[in-house]
Amino acid sequence: MSLKPMILAGALALASALPALAGDIVIEDPYARASTMMSKSGAAFMTLVNTGAEDDRLVAASSDIAAKVELHTHREDAGGVMRMVEVEEGFAVPAGGRHELARGGDHVMFLGLTRPLEQGDTVTVTLRFETAGEIVVEMPVDLGRGAMGGGMQMGN
Template sequence: MFKTTLIAAAVAATLPFAAFAESMIEVHDAYARSSGAAAKSGAAFMMLHNHGDTDDRLVAASSPAAERLELHTHIADADGVMKMREIEGGIEMPAGGEHVMARSGDHVMFLGLTAPFEQGAMIPLTLTFEKAGDVEIEVMVDLERMPSGHGMKHGSAGEGHKGHKMAQ
């Protein structure tokens, strides 16, 4: 009995590390915005890191905060006007790389909000990666944040990593 338990424990202990070595996604500084209380849509922004040894791809997002979510980007049309478009095929996450999801760039679009985004509220968000699978995070609504640099805010200790999560 003891030997079987010991072997089972050893096998179980190695499984998370094998998945961890293959692909590890880290999410930093996630926040969400909408244009106001009557808004029917909103967006989430964040920094994604792939600390794994394998390329991955963000392929979908879901949340009870909206009827549907899409991965969006801004593209200039023939007249140079920026327009939002859904990203077909997802967002590449090269091994050891990072991807900024910021205002006027790539972002998670919430369509058909189920309730208004209220300042300071936490919104559950599931990011689905091709290899890492689902990464569940809580995204703080920050209606006051202004874009700066790459769209990320780095405050005092503990403030700059709200919404931080790793997939293993």
């Protein structure tokens, strides 16, 4: 193999490991998973970082891996049972702050998976922010990550 293809291959591998960004928003540690191999739903988790001086908000997400993609969280109902619900208003990302999308809290939900999410695969997710616009994120499928993720904390 000549040097040029090796450098290109290395650059592509490195690019997928770097945080995604647009405007003042940086996406750190994104990953996706399904609850089981036969699941028709899955989820994505990450940290949204706002390096700017003005608040922003994640308002939508899309991906070709699912018939529908929604922003979700867990809320306790009147009977004390935790339920997953859509968050139509999206997730605020304060100026100079961060918002964790983590298992058991806020997350991106894939409904009606068009293919299985298999360990080691990569999925493309487009995140839409009120101010920063769209950010396309290539995220690994990590089915082995623990319940709290790689050092991630519960959602706000």
